[in-house]
Amino acid sequence: MADSPTATSPSGTGSRRPPGARPESTASVAAAFMNLQRTVRRSKARLLAAAGNDVESATHVLLHTVEADGPMRASTLADSVQADLSTVSRQVATLVGRGLLERRADQLDGRASLLAVTDAGRAAIAQHEQGRQAFFDEVLTGWSTEELRQFARQLERFTAAYDHVHTAWTGGRAGHPDSRPNLEEDPNA
Numbered sequence: 001m002a003d004s005p006t007a008t009s010p011s012g013t014g015s016r017r018p019p020g021a022r023p024e025s026t027a028s029v030a031a032a033f034m035n036l037q038r039t040v041r042r043s044k045a046r047l048l049a050a051a052g053n054d055v056e057s058a059t060h061v062l063l064h065t066v067e068a069d070g071p072m073r074a075s076t077l078a079d080s081v082q083a084d085l086s087t088v089s090r091q092v093a094t095l096v097g098r099g100l101l102e103r104r105a106d107q108l109d110g111r112a113s114l115l116a117v118t119d120a121g122r123a124a125i126a127q128h129e130q131g132r133q134a135f136f137d138e139v140l141t142g143w144s145t146e147e148l149r150q151f152a153r154q155l156e157r158f159t160a161a162y163d164h165v166h167t168a169w170t171g172g173r174a175g176h177p178d179s180r181p182n183l184e185e186d187p188n189a
Contacts, residue, residue, distance in 0.1 A: 059091050059094060059095050059100070060124075060125070060128050061081055062077060062081065062088065062091055062092065062095060062101075063095065063100060063101070063117060063121055063124060063125050063128075064125060064128075065077060065080050065081055066101065066115050066116065066117050066121075067117045067121070067122065067125055070116075071104060071114035071115060071116040072114060072115055073106070073112055073113070073114060073115070074088055074089055074092055074115060077092070077115060092115060095121070096115075098120075099118055099120045099121075100117070100118060100120055100121035100124055101115050101116065101117060101118060101121055102115070102116055102118050103115060103116075104116050
């Protein structure tokens with residue numbers, strides 16, 4: 001019935017909702033997400049411009065990854081952060097030179113070395129985390145503790161679903177280019 005004020009859900013469960021409510025709400029989330037991505041890119045650009053040739057931002061990702069996942073080869077680190085090995089190797093050399101990472105012999109393969117975070121690296125990570133916490137505390141000024149908890153839960157739920165669906169879509173496209181709808185813009189952009 002075209003004139004009905006409600007519509008049956010696509011899942012066929014029979015639940016009723018106003019026509020267009022879900023598509024409009026989904027479009028609103030997608031627009032907000034794209035705005036967030038643009039804001040983050042602008043923020044990163046400002047940080048890089050302010051830092052000049054400082055590799056702080058990129059190297060902290062490497063430090064955090066090695067700290068979280070344990071000693072690893074540079075190639076594993078590059079795969080983990082989805083970056084080019086030559087770029088990661090240059091950044092690792094900087095971190096080793098600054099005493100934040102160290103190279104250890106790989107007990108399974110004497111020809112290779114593993115990267116491990118040093119005590120100085122752990123101190124740098126802690127300092128970076130304090131700065132990030134202070135930044136987000138200021139961003140979230142005026143939010144109640146309950147609002148923060150709800151937002152964190154919803155953001156975690158969204159991130160997990162986004163990763164799951166994006167992986168499925170990109171995996172489907174790799175094997176079958178016509179298996180998914182053609183998107184004007186990569187949903188990950």
